[in-house]
Structure formats: structure tokens, C-alpha cells
Amino acid sequence: MTSEQLMEMYDLMLERFGPQGWWPGETPFEVAVGAVLTQNTSWANVEKAIGNLKAAGRLSAEGIHDLEREELAALIRPAGYFNVKAKRLKNLVDWLVENYGDMDGLEGLSTYQLREELLGVNGVGRETADSILLYALSREIFVVDAYTGRIASRHGLIDAEADYEQLRGLFESNLPTDVQLYNEYHALLVRVGNEFCKPRPKCERCPLVGLPHEIECQY
DNA sequence: GACCAGGCACATC
């Protein structure tokens, strides 16, 4: 049953909003950088930070590896939390450069091993690791975020207390294993969440008749 | 001014 509900939800979102064209980034490395910078931060702010890195000619593994943490922090300032994110970004890039050279060097690793290694980097949690796996490396991992849990629980698909891995399991075990489906599904959840499924319930006037949000929302 | 945004680590119980 859940499989049908998840696919119905997907079809409705796709019909209403169309393909979201994720991830907004030109290279796997840019996607990985964006994954760190967008932690608890709107994408508009991240774009400014990435623009700064590009303008400074630093949007590459070596480019960031060679930067001092303070210089990096100044460049990514618009993304917020710039001191912690400078550390986290350097942790990720240092791990990458010192062990694999560049994103290409990750090809040979299994998805499981890659996930474990990414989670071993201080500052890379589950969502960041999974975003890199799916959107930068095209691995079959469903990305979970705050919207995923909020939408899924408000629509009765899962308990409100479900943790990250339970949510990932809900989608991965009830959907066909398909990178492009995972890609579009998560992007659509973010789109719907951004516009309609806020932490505080303001759902009474949700204008989207026909979306899952309206079908099952329990607020 | 309040609230929110595509989290995460760390301290503490």
C-alpha cells in the first residue's frame, strides 16, 4: 500500500511542479560544496557563497585545500555559520584531496564504504553525506531532510518520531531503486515543503488542492 | 520583530 501512496504522491508533485533540475551545480565537486553550505540554510544564500568561490577561482578541491580557514570563511560568509562551515568544508576537502585526489578518485568505492567514510568526516552528517552520494556521485541513496519527515508524518505515512534511517528506509524499500526517481522525489519534497509545509501549521489555507499535502495532512 | 532556511557536533543528564 505504501508503495502506491508514495508513487501517487510523486506523480501529483511532478504534475504540479514539473522536474526540479537538481542538483543546481555544474560539477560533482560543486555539488559536494553546496551540500555542506546548505546545512540549515536557504539555497539563495548558498548561491552567493558559491559565486564568491567561483569569482575567487577557488571552486576546486585544490583551490579550497590551499586556502586558510579564515580566507575560506570570508568567501562563504553569505551562507551563514561561516566559521563552522569553513571548518567542515576544509575537513571534507582535506579528506578528499589527501585520500582520493578529487571526486573522480571516489569511483571505485562501494556506496556503503563511501557513506561510512563521508560520515567519518567531522561536519558531514547523514543528509550531507547522502546528498553527495545521490546528487554528486549518482549513487542509489534516498536523501532525507526536515521536509521529508514533516511531509511524510503529516500525511500519515510514518510515525512523527521516526528517525533519519527509518525515513530513508520508508522510501528506499517502497520505491523502485532508481537514481533519477530518488533525485526528483527529494527535490519535489523540498519544493513542496518550502512553499507549503512549514514547521508551524499554516496549512488551513493550503492552496494546493490535489497535492498529498491536501489529501492526508493531519494538521 | 518573529520566523524560517535542503544540519551538525558537542555537552549534559
Next chain:
DNA sequence: GATGTGCATGGT
């Protein structure tokens, strides 16, 4: 294992 807190800019 669960809960609370700091981190910061920018849009609505």
C-alpha cells in the same frame, strides 16, 4: 539514547 544549545546570514 534522548534532549538542549551554539552557530549566522538573508528573505518574508
